Amino acid sequence: MIVVAVAVAVLLVSGISAYAVTTNYRKGDTSQSCDTYQCIPRLKAETVVKALEERGHTCSTDYNHQTCKLRIGAFYFEATLQVAAGLITRINLRVYREQSAPLTPGSVAYIKWFAVLPYRDDPVLTGQIEEWVDQQIEATEDTKATIGDYEYVLANPETYNVTVEIKGKY
Amino acid sequence: MTVGLAVIALLCGGTLGGGTGWLTGKPDGSETVPPFAEDFPRGEQQYMQGVTVSLVADDWLIKSNKWECEDRSEEDTDLGKVDYKTCRPPGDASSDMSVTIHSQDEDKVREVNATCWEGVGSKACKSLFSTLADTVFIPQDNLRKQASDWAAKNSGTERFTTIGHIRLEANLEPNGMRAIPAI
Numbered sequence: 001m002i003v004v005a006v007a008v009a010v011l012l013v014s015g016i017s018a019y020a021v022t023t024n025y026r027k028g029d030t031s032q033s034c035d036t037y038q039c040i041p042r043l044k045a046e047t048v049v050k051a052l053e054e055r056g057h058t059c060s061t062d063y064n065h066q067t068c069k070l071r072i073g074a075f076y077f078e079a080t081l082q083v084a085a086g087l088i089t090r091i092n093l094r095v096y097r098e099q100s101a102p103l104t105p106g107s108v109a110y111i112k113w114f115a116v117l118p119y120r121d122d123p124v125l126t127g128q129i130e131e132w133v134d135q136q137i138e139a140t141e142d143t144k145a146t147i148g149d150y151e152y153v154l155a156n157p158e159t160y161n162v163t164v165e166i167k168g169k170y
Numbered sequence: 171m172t173v174g175l176a177v178i179a180l181l182c183g184g185t186l187g188g189g190t191g192w193l194t195g196k197p198d199g200s201e202t203v204p205p206f207a208e209d210f211p212r213g214e215q216q217y218m219q220g221v222t223v224s225l226v227a228d229d230w231l232i233k234s235n236k237w238e239c240e241d242r243s244e245e246d247t248d249l250g251k252v253d254y255k256t257c258r259p260p261g262d263a264s265s266d267m268s269v270t271i272h273s274q275d276e277d278k279v280r281e282v283n284a285t286c287w288e289g290v291g292s293k294a295c296k297s298l299f300s301t302l303a304d305t306v307f308i309p310q311d312n313l314r315k316q317a318s319d320w321a322a323k324n325s326g327t328e329r330f331t332t333i334g335h336i337r338l339e340a341n342l343e344p345n346g347m348r349a350i351p352a353i
Contacts, residue, residue, distance in 0.1 A: 003172045007179040014183030029197035041197035051203045056213010058248065069248055072215045073281070073337055073350030099330065106353040109209035120204045 030118060031149040031168045032087065038149060038168030039087035040118045048081060048088065048117070074098040077110055082167075090167040091117065097160050103137055111137075111154075111164055118150050118166065137162075211353055217278040218351050219335055220309025223255060226271050226282055230305045231257045238264075249274065267298055282306055285346040290326040299325045299347035303338060306349045310334040321347055 031038040045066050049059045052068040057077070059068040066081045075097050082090035091114050095107045112130050119125040129147060133154070136143050140158035144151065146169070153165040231237035239257040246252050255271045258264040266288050272281040284302045286295035303321035307314040313334045320331055321338060325347065330339040337352040 003175055006172060007175045010176045011179040011183040014180045015186050016183075032197050041199035042201050043199065043203070044201065047201065048203055051206075055206060055210065056216075057211075070211050070213065070216070071248060072211055072353040074339075075211075075353050077211055104353055105209040106211050106215075109207040110211055113204065113206060113210055116204060121198070121200055126204075 029149075034085035034087045034089060037084045037089035039084055039089045040168070041087075043088065043117065043120070044086050045081050045083040045088050046086065052079070072106075075104070075107065077107075079114060088117070090165065093162075093164040095162045099160065103157065103162065107162070108133065108137060111162070115152065115164065115166060118168075119148065215335075215351055215353055217274075217280060218282075218306060218309075218349065221279045221282070221306050222277050223253075223271055223273050223279060224276065225308060226269070226279070226305055227255055227257055230301065231269060236260050237269075252280070267294070269298075269302065280350070282349045283346060284348075285344050287344065290342065290345045295345055296322050296325045299340070302347050302349060306336060307334070310336070 029041065032041040033039070049066050049068060053059050057068040057070045057079075059066060061067075064083050066083060068079050070077045075095065078094040078096075080092040081088050082092075093111060093114055095103065095110060097103075097107070112133050115133055116126045116129050119129060125148070129152075132145065132147075132152075136154045137157045142153075142155045142157075144153045146152075149169055151165075151167055151169055153163075155163045227239050232239065237257045237259055239255050241253060241255050243251050243253050251274065253271075253273050255273070256268055257270075258268045259266060267284065267286045269282065269284045271279060272283070273279045282302060282305075284298050286292070286298050288294040300318040300322035304314055304318040307317040310317075310333075317333050317336070317338065320333065321340070324331075324338075324340045326342070326345065327340045328342050330337060332338075332352040335352055337350050339348040339350070340346070341348065
């Protein structure tokens with residue numbers, strides 16, 4: 001009788017603690033599986049699109065992509081989100097400008113806002129990513145970086161067409 | 171016996187609890203987007219703040235200079251309907267210069283573009299370009315002089331500048347001056 005009671009108690013205690021440990025571990029994950037992809041945790045593509053629309057960008061849906069655009073004078077901003085299970089698995093940005101003028105503060109703010117989305121709750125990493133964006137733009141170089149669970153590719157900062165891709169590793 | 175059973179229970183409990191935790195555990199993370207920086211592009215920046223179609227066409231070109239204007243519209247895939255008002259001086263001078271206003275409403279002016287065929291560096295072209303700058307800067311009164319001086323000085327070049335909320339671009343092919351919103 002005592003043997004059974006001990007066994008049950010051990011089973012419960014070990015089960016509960018293991019559960020607590022693993023769920024807590026997963027809380028720290030910086031990506032979340034979505035269909036067969038890895039996505040930015042908990043942030044719905046719809047939420048991002050709504051925020052951009054409120055800021056005056058024009059958004060449209062095409063199959064599993066959401067694209068938001070804005071044209072201001074000599075500049076054109078375009079963000080495409082690849083959506084899986086309602087979440088974002090890839091972000092493609094394009095800042096097009098008619099002349100190869102230096103990127104303006106508005107363009108840099110645009111790139112940074114998207115670049116920090118995967119780590120929006122982590123002020124330290126957010127700061128580091130913003131710094132990385134500044135450095136790449138200043139260095140006018142194409143770069144690829146792996147930051148946590150994501151791959152960042154920034155291309156052509158020196159030309160009229162800058163592109164940035166952020167995608168979950170899978 | 172007791173120890174053996176306890177070890178089995180420990181392993182079973184650990185596997186079950188851990189496995190469930192692993193499968194059902196979800197990452198933390200806010201469901202909201204971070205705030206936009208002040209500089210993040212805004213929809214209203216598509217238009218030159220305070221500049222209206224009538225300010226350029228009626229007040230400057232038609233009333234003061236007796237120019238004549240024609241309207242046409244085009245459907246843009248991204249922007250929808252865009253109106254173009256092209257104004258020219260009356261009579262024989264009509265092929266010497268023109269001003270085109272791109273807009274999506276009376277107070278939604280996307281671009282004002284002047285072209286001049288009077289000769290690069292000519293007084294007439296200089297005067298047209300500096301008056302264009304002077305006009306689109308009426309809503310930014312303290313920058314009017316700076317803008318019209320820049321336009322006169324850089325007429326006949328391919329330079330550009332940003333003054334206040336507006337970007338001015340001088341062009342050579344053809345000789346022109348373009349005012350668009352800056353970002």
